[in-house]
Amino acid sequence: MNGIHDMGGMQGAGAVVPEQDEPVFHEQWERLVFAIETATSCQGFYNSDEFRYAIERLPWRQYLESSYYERWLAAIETLLSEKGVISAEELKARVEQVKEHNGTLATSPAPAEPGQLAGRLAKIVREGASKRRETGQTPRFKPGDAVTARNINPAGHTRLPRYIRGKRGTIQSLHGAFSFPDTNARRQGKNPRPVYTVRFAAREVWGEEAAASDSVCVDLWESYLEPAL
Amino acid sequence: MSDEHDQHDHHGHHPAPLSEVEARVRALESLLLEKGLLTPDAVDTVIAAYERDIGPLNGAKVVARAWVDSEYKKRLLAEGTSAIAELGFGGMQGEHMVVVENTPTTHNVIVCTLCSCYPWPVLGLPPTWYKSPPYRSRVVMEPRKVLEEFGLSLDESIEVRVWDSSAELRYMVLPERPAGTEGMPEEELVQLVTRDSMIGVAQAKSPGAAS
Numbered sequence: 001m002n003g004i005h006d007m008g009g010m011q012g013a014g015a016v017v018p019e020q021d022e023p024v025f026h027e028q029w030e031r032l033v034f035a036i037e038t039a040t041s042c043q044g045f046y047n048s049d050e051f052r053y054a055i056e057r058l059p060w061r062q063y064l065e066s067s068y069y070e071r072w073l074a075a076i077e078t079l080l081s082e083k084g085v086i087s088a089e090e091l092k093a094r095v096e097q098v099k100e101h102n103g104t105l106a107t108s109p110a111p112a113e114p115g116q117l118a119g120r121l122a123k124i125v126r127e128g129a130s131k132r133r134e135t136g137q138t139p140r141f142k143p144g145d146a147v148t149a150r151n152i153n154p155a156g157h158t159r160l161p162r163y164i165r166g167k168r169g170t171i172q173s174l175h176g177a178f179s180f181p182d183t184n185a186r187r188q189g190k191n192p193r194p195v196y197t198v199r200f201a202a203r204e205v206w207g208e209e210a211a212a213s214d215s216v217c218v219d220l221w222e223s224y225l226e227p228a229l
Numbered sequence: 230m231s232d233e234h235d236q237h238d239h240h241g242h243h244p245a246p247l248s249e250v251e252a253r254v255r256a257l258e259s260l261l262l263e264k265g266l267l268t269p270d271a272v273d274t275v276i277a278a279y280e281r282d283i284g285p286l287n288g289a290k291v292v293a294r295a296w297v298d299s300e301y302k303k304r305l306l307a308e309g310t311s312a313i314a315e316l317g318f319g320g321m322q323g324e325h326m327v328v329v330e331n332t333p334t335t336h337n338v339i340v341c342t343l344c345s346c347y348p349w350p351v352l353g354l355p356p357t358w359y360k361s362p363p364y365r366s367r368v369v370m371e372p373r374k375v376l377e378e379f380g381l382s383l384d385e386s387i388e389v390r391v392w393d394s395s396a397e398l399r400y401m402v403l404p405e406r407p408a409g410t411e412g413m414p415e416e417e418l419v420q421l422v423t424r425d426s427m428i429g430v431a432q433a434k435s436p437g438a439a440s
Binding site: 005006007008009010011013014015016017018019022024025027029031032033034035036038039040043052055064068070073076077080085086090091094095097098099102103105107108109110111112114115116117118121122124125126127128129130131132159160161163175178195197199202205206210211213214215216217218219220221 | 246247250251252253254255256257258259260261262263264265266267268269270271272273274275276278279280283284319320321322323324325327342343344345350353354356357358360361362363364365366367369370372373375378379385386387388389390391392393394395396397398425
């Protein structure tokens with residue numbers, strides 16, 4: 001979707017402001033959001049494409065006014081509600097209870113096998129979860145091929161940034177086939193297909209004011225590309 | 230949860246009022262705990278991994294090794310994931326690593342314009358500026374200007390390559406080895422490699438500037 005998240009090449013955002021000696025997390029609630037995301041995605045309630053899409057579906061104003069972990073929190077709430085894990089009503093009622101007790105609300109955790117979930121999370125942190133899949137299909141393009149990023153505007157999730165649509169580039173490398181985000185984000189199948197690094201000359205994308213030598217490399221699924229004429 | 234959290238829960242006197250976002254997170258946490266979908270030790274495990282074990286020191290060790298061992302450097306540039314795994318690093322958000330080398334004629338810088346993809350196993354979790362609209366919107370279009378704001382002026386003759394992490398590959402920059410470090414031991418070289426130099430918004434530190 002042509003959402004506010006697709007920011008490459010937008011103007012007017014202001015200066016980049018680095019923070020000296022920035023901590024990993026600024027607040028305790030950010031730690032919790034990070035852990036909750038890891039725990040709920042690891043248990044299979046949603047995949048990473050669904051998670052990104054849930055963030056992209058936030059209203060523009062909310063997206064821009066929220067911090068990174070506030071966006072995560074909103075996406076987790078959306079997905080857990082859509083998946084029937086925690087309804088919006090249930091969550092709302094609990095928020096009211098928490099406020100009434102000003103955070104001192106006692107929780108009775110469900111009996112769990114000690115260390116089981118912690119062990120699963122430690123394993124996924126350590127080993128990751130690759131989305132590369134063997135398909136046996138022959139890739140359509142090879143390094144050096146001239147390609148054009150398709151000018152398409154999918155209404156759902158996509159990883160084809162707007163700023164290179166319709167632009168001509170060169171296949172730099174092939175990385176194997178990966179789950180296709182456009183369908184995986186809607187649980188319409190992994191449909192693995194080849195991913196390429198495509199190099200676009202900065203002038204092709206941004207015009208003559210860009211430096212002649214500069215370029216942008218973007219990783220693109222095969223179906224985002226067509227042979228350049 | 231952590232000690233900080235426990236103190237917040239159990240201190241009797243004048244707790245600060247909860248913000249809206251804190252209340253939402255506490256509510257979510259308590260429901261997940263009740264349903265058995267979250268456990269305190271699971272939370273602690275995940276947090277400790279990224280606050281204690283995984284951070285830019287990992288990437289710095291990879292870079293320093295590449296500076297002193299040319300065979301390692303070749304493997305690192307050819308197959309990033311397995312070369313990084315040789316030093317014991319890998320995992321979530323680093324399943325498919327690509328390392329790009331800065332040279333006297335080419336400067337690389339990484340970004341994720343669509344969200345905030347970042348190579349966690351070697352750099353840890355990303356800083357706020359990397360995730361912010363100014364960096365994500367601007368660095369693909371005007372990389373030289375953004376780098377200048379970081380204090381890095383690049384000569385016109387240097388080619389700038391921006392890597393937009395739009396799929397499942399994660400990028401790390403291999404910065405140039407600073408001048409005057411010939412013969413310096415690997416452990417000392419590690420100290421010169423900053424997070425920003427591995428994103429590509431800075432050079433590695435010079436030996437004199439190392440703190």
